[in-house]
Amino acid sequence: MQWLTALTHTQLRFGKFSGIMFGLVVYVLLTAAVLLWYQDDVEQMNWADREVFNHKIISKYQLNDTVLQQQVLARLGAPDITFAQQQGKVLYQVLYYRTHRSKADGITTADECTALLFKNRRLIAIGDAATSQYQAATTSAKP
Incomplete structure (x- = not known):
């Protein structure tokens, strides 16, 4: 049973990590899009x-x-x-x-x-x- 708890804990940490990474990638892509395609007025x-x-x-x-x-x-x-x-x-x-x-x-x-x-x-x-x-x-x- 302990192995099941450890496995679930690892999955939760990996899920948080992948969510943070996904958010970071989206932020970088949006920033790059603004810098590359937005014309200054x-x-x-x-x-x-x-x-x-x-x-x-x-x-x-x-x-x-x-x-x-x-x-x-x-x-x-x-x-x-x-x-x-x-x-x-x-x-x-x-x-x-x-x-x-x-x-x-x-x-x-x-x-x-x-x-x-x-x-x-x-x-x-x-x-x-x-x-x-x-x-x-x-x-x-x-x-």
Whole structure:
């Protein structure tokens, strides 16, 4: 009879253990699903989280990839600052996304942003290079 009690006790412990393991596996799978498939909503972020998010996403962009302006807008949302100029059939547009705050004054300036330059809606430059290329392209067209 003691062996029956010991066997039942072992089965109960194994049952508790398997229930805990099942719960842990479900938790890990749900967490992974949220992290992998849930898109961050930039419109709902506070300014500090959005800066970090912008920096993280922009740092992943490669110029040798074909990054389209619509993809950037869909991922990062509306830019903080933007300038555009049409030169014949060529459209230059620079989008500024805030990635670091330098002064707590409530105003976003270009020096607090990372620039993305698009030529005919394709990404061609990032950062300081984007700003200087945009200035060179737009000032060369002026008389």
